[in-house]
Amino acid sequence: MADSGLLESVLRLVEKVDGGVDSQDVAGGLSVDHQVVVGAVKSLQALGEVIEATQRSSKHWEVTGEGNEILEQGSHEARVFKAIPEEGLPQSELMKLPSGKVGFSKAMSNKWIRLDKGHEGGPRVFRTVDSIEDAVREKLQQVKKGQSSQLEEKEKNELKKRKLLTEVTVKSYWITKGSNFSTTITKQETELTPEMIASGTWRDKKFKPYNFEAMGVAPDSGHLHPLMKVRTQFRQIFLEMGFTEMPTNNFIESSFWNFDSLFQPQQHPARDQHDTFFLSDPALAHEFPLDYLERVKKVHSEGGYGSQGYKYDWKIEEAQKNILRTHTTAVSARMLYKLAQQEKFTPVKYFSIDRVFRNETLDATHLAEFHQIEGVVADYGLTLGDLMGVLHQFFTKLGITKLRFKPAYNPYTEPSMEVFSYHEGLKKWVEVGNSGVFRPEMLLPMGLPEEVSVIAWGLSLERPTMIKYGINNIRELVGHKVNLQMVYDSPVCRLDS
Numbered sequence: 195m196a197d198s199g200l201l202e203s204v205l206r207l208v209e210k211v212d213g214g215v216d217s218q219d220v221a222g223g224l225s226v227d228h229q230v231v232v233g234a235v236k237s238l239q240a241l242g243e244v245i246e247a248t249q250r251s252s253k254h255w256e257v258t259g260e261g262n263e264i265l266e267q268g269s270h271e272a273r274v275f276k277a278i279p280e281e282g283l284p285q286s287e288l289m290k291l292p293s294g295k296v297g298f299s300k301a302m303s304n305k306w307i308r309l310d311k312g313h314e315g316g317p318r319v320f321r322t323v324d325s326i327e328d329a330v331r332e333k334l335q336q337v338k339k340g341q342s343s344q345l346e347e348k349e350k351n352e353l354k355k356r357k358l359l360t361e362v363t364v365k366s367y368w369i370t371k372g373s374n375f376s377t378t379i380t381k382q383e384t385e386l387t388p389e390m391i392a393s394g395t396w397r398d399k400k401f402k403p404y405n406f407e408a409m410g411v412a413p414d415s416g417h418l419h420p421l422m423k424v425r426t427q428f429r430q431i432f433l434e435m436g437f438t439e440m441p442t443n444n445f446i447e448s449s450f451w452n453f454d455s456l457f458q459p460q461q462h463p464a465r466d467q468h469d470t471f472f473l474s475d476p477a478l479a480h481e482f483p484l485d486y487l488e489r490v491k492k493v494h495s496e497g498g499y500g501s502q503g504y505k506y507d508w509k510i511e512e513a514q515k516n517i518l519r520t521h522t523t524a525v526s527a528r529m530l531y532k533l534a535q536q537e538k539f540t541p542v543k544y545f546s547i548d549r550v551f552r553n554e555t556l557d558a559t560h561l562a563e564f565h566q567i568e569g570v571v572a573d574y575g576l577t578l579g580d581l582m583g584v585l586h587q588f589f590t591k592l593g594i595t596k597l598r599f600k601p602a603y604n605p606y607t608e609p610s611m612e613v614f615s616y617h618e619g620l621k622k623w624v625e626v627g628n629s630g631v632f633r634p635e636m637l638l639p640m641g642l643p644e645e646v647s648v649i650a651w652g653l654s655l656e657r658p659t660m661i662k663y664g665i666n667n668i669r670e671l672v673g674h675k676v677n678l679q680m681v682y683d684s685p686v687c688r689l690d691s
Contacts, residue, residue: 198379200226204234204369205377208245214370217247228366235367240402241382243372251365255342255350261334261358269330270297275306278321285309285317334358417682420671421565424659425547428567431591432545437569442525442548448479450513452524454490455531456606457635459504460512464520469553471562473516480514486531487513489639499638518551522566523606523652527636530648533572534641541573547655564672565655576647578609581629585613585651589626592658598623607650608633627653 207220217235221228238245257265267273274288274297288294298319301307306326311317330353336344337359353359382402383390390396418426429439453465463469487510489498497503519525525546533542550566571584582599589597596616604610607630614623629651637648656668669675 200224200230200234201238201379202377204231204238205244205375205379208369208371209375209377214368217367217369218364220369228364232367235369241379242403243374244376245372246370247367249365249367251363253361253363255337255359256362257334257338258358258360261337261353264331264358265334265338269300269328271300271304271306272297272326272328272331274298274301275321275326278307278319280321282310282313282318282320284315285319288319330356330358419681420659420663420665421655424662425565425655428547428655429545431588432569434591435543435587437543437545440522440525440529440544440546442522442546444525445518445549445551446473446516447519447524448482448513449515449517450479450482450487450490451527452517452519452521454494454508454513455527455636455640456523457493457633458605459494459506460508461506462605465512470520471518471551471553473518476516478511478514479516482513483531486639486641493635493639499634501633501635503635520552521550521652522546522548522568523650526568526570526650527640530570530572530632530637530642531640539643539646542571544570544572564668566652567655568650568652570648570650572642572646572648574643574645574647576631576649578611578631581611581631581649581651584649585627585629588651589613589615594626599629602628602630604628604630606633606636607631613651613653626657627651 203224204220207223208215217231218228221231224231235245235247239247264270268276270293273293274291277283277288277291285298288298291297298307302309304326306321306323307319308322309317309319333345333349333353336342337350337353342350350359354361380400383399384402386396386401390399432439449465453462454460458464491508491510492498492503493501494504495506495508497505525548526544529542529544533539545568547565547567549563551563554562569584569588571580585599586597589595594615598614598616599611600614602610602612610628610630612625613627613629615626616622617624629649632648632650634644637646638644642648656671660666660668660671663671665671670677670680
């Protein structure tokens with residue numbers, strides 16, 4: 195509650211004026227900030243019908259910081275005019291002045307100066323008049339004195355366009371006497387005590403009305419980040435479709451499992467430092483299944499399994515390099531190799547949702563780390579039609595029913611498809627994922643039967659989360675710029691079914 199002395203001062207001002215008074219005038223009369231008076235008004239309203247206050251708004255013009263600079267030093271064009279001597283000034287020197295560029299343009303428009311481009315010493319600026327009137331400065335002085343009404347709207351808008359004026363909306367209260375008006379403040383009791391009841395003094399007390407609709411204090415508790423909420427939804431969808439979650443707790447991966455096992459050549463641009471984070475310690479991995487490594491080396495350098503390979507000198511030193519994994523497909527490769535080592539193949543459905551790392555340029559839609567969602571199905575005789583069917587089922591559970599597929603290229607899938615969905619809000623087709631059938635050059639060296647096909651698809655977790663929560667900049671969702679209040683206030687995410 196505001197200070198009782200201030201409250202009584204406000205009440206005395208209201209008493210003196212018939213018909214009411216504006217809170218702005220009260221602030222001026224008491225020489226206090228307007229927000230202090232607004233707080234006092236709200237405190238008085240809480241005391242009952244001491245006063246009546248109606249909120250209203252008004253607009254007025256204020257001089258900006260740049261405008262105040264012009265009030266002190268003159269307009270940009272006037273300063274440029276004064277800087278030009280009778281013999282003129284080289285244009286290059288004029289442009290070095292603090293107000294050179296803006297002032298030159300405006301002074302030329304006002305025909306105060308001229309530019310001689312054919313001057314022997316280079317382009318030179320000369321005065322065309324002996325004296326000037328700084329109309330911009332004069333107009334700003336009128337606004338500063340509270341005489342903005344004397345300016346035409348066109349003049350005010352021109353000054354606003356130059357960022358010299360700004361239109362400010364001020365909210366204030368019109369204060370009038372209430373039915374229980376008094377210039378003295380009687381403190382209202384907030385509690386009925388046993389002593390009041392025993393002594394009977396409660397009869398002479400004024401009690402503050404109880405607000406039975408007031409919200410209670412929210413209990414302190416933890417809050418789930420929007421990414422975790424959407425991750426839970428995706429995970430539930432995979433589990434409903436009978437998928438098993440893959441272990442993805444190894445952020446550090448060798449280049450062998452991240453690239454080579456996926457039939458991605460060692461000279462591929464994705465393996466450059468521009469796209470991948472390499473570790474300095476430990477820099478190399480040493481434990482590999484050697485027979486499998488030899489088969490991978492052969493299919494890369496010589497070909498095999500119906501493929502001619504890439505025909506290059508495959509190097510173990512390149513495959514040993516440790517990196518921060520660039521995709522969770524490296525985990526899929528490990529799981530498929532493990533599956534191939536079983537005595538008898540059994541069909542499987544795997545999924546993973548975890549963090550991956552790319553050496554990306556940071557902007558509103560890209561970070562150096564993000565989450566990848568991946569689904570993998572291995573079975574006999576799977577085709578592109580099966581992949582499309584699973585994708586339709588998966589995205590339908592997300593509430594996405596309009597899908598299109600576009601042929602694409604991936605080093606480790608053939609055929610490959612980009613998945614597009616029709617965005618009702620944007621009224622256009624947007625890419626929502628990538629998919630394909632793993633190549634034989636990837637699967638057969640692992641030891642999987644020739645009749646087995648593996649279909650897979652992936653998408654990011656951040657993009658659907660940003661769409662769901664109306665976030666335009668990924669840095670507002672992940673990283674040190676995240677507003678924690680957004681995390682506290684975000685609603686429980688419900689994906690359409």
